[in-house]
Amino acid sequence: MQLDRADRKLLRALVTNGRATQQELGDAAGLSPSAAARRQKALEDAGIVRGYRADVNLRKLGLGATVMVTITLDSQSEEAMGAFEAAVAEGPSIIRCHLMSGRNDYLLVVRAASIEDYEIIHRQEIARLPRVARIETAFALREVVNRTVPPRLLG
Template sequence: MKLDRIDRHILDVLQSDGRIANADLAETVGLSPSACLRRMRALEEAGVIDKYVALLNQRKIGRRMDVFVEISLIGQSNEVLEGFERAVARSAEIMECFLMAGDADYMLRVTAADPADFERIHREELARLPGVARMKSLFAIRPIVRKTAFHLGDRHS
């Protein structure tokens, strides 16, 4: 789907306020409410808008630590990769997982309340992941930038 200026403007507004009323969104982007709703539905149907969520404040729910875990697997066969990826997808503790190029095969992001909670996660979740040859944990001191909105270029010209 090719995004025009109005589509990008709609997406920009929705990324900062996903609960905005359609009438308010339409006014902001300069469309009638019905035209705005048609565009939103088209963006949803095309998969540009993946889903609507509430972003929680990690610290306010007691998840004060971010831990990045580098994973190296025992091999690169489809069976090993797919088994690991299925296990990661089932874990409620793993917030993000990326297939990597370089020294590690995967990079995970885990959140924990404190070091004891991370130890529990390590023991109950990470150590049980299949196909793992090596694991290295990196503890973040504090986040500097954490974005959820994608820059979509010159949206409003």
């Protein structure tokens, strides 16, 4: 699907406020509410807009520590990677997992209440993941940017 200027404006409005009304979306994109609704549906049907979710402040829920964990497996076989990925998907403290190129195989993002809480998560979750050869941990000091879409795509 090729995006025009109105589509980009509509996406910008949705990224800013996923609960915007059709009137608000139309105003933001220079469209009527019904045209905005049709374009929004087209963006959803094309898989560009995958869904809508609440932006939850995890710090307010007691999870103030963001931990980046790099994992190197003992093998890059399909079996090893499959077992690891299945176990990570069940990890109650892991919020993101990326298969990486380079020295490490995976990057995990974990949210914890504190360094002490992460120690428990490390022992009870991370260290028990299958086929792990090496774990390296870094604590985020402060979040500087957190975007769902790079601004250059929105015009």
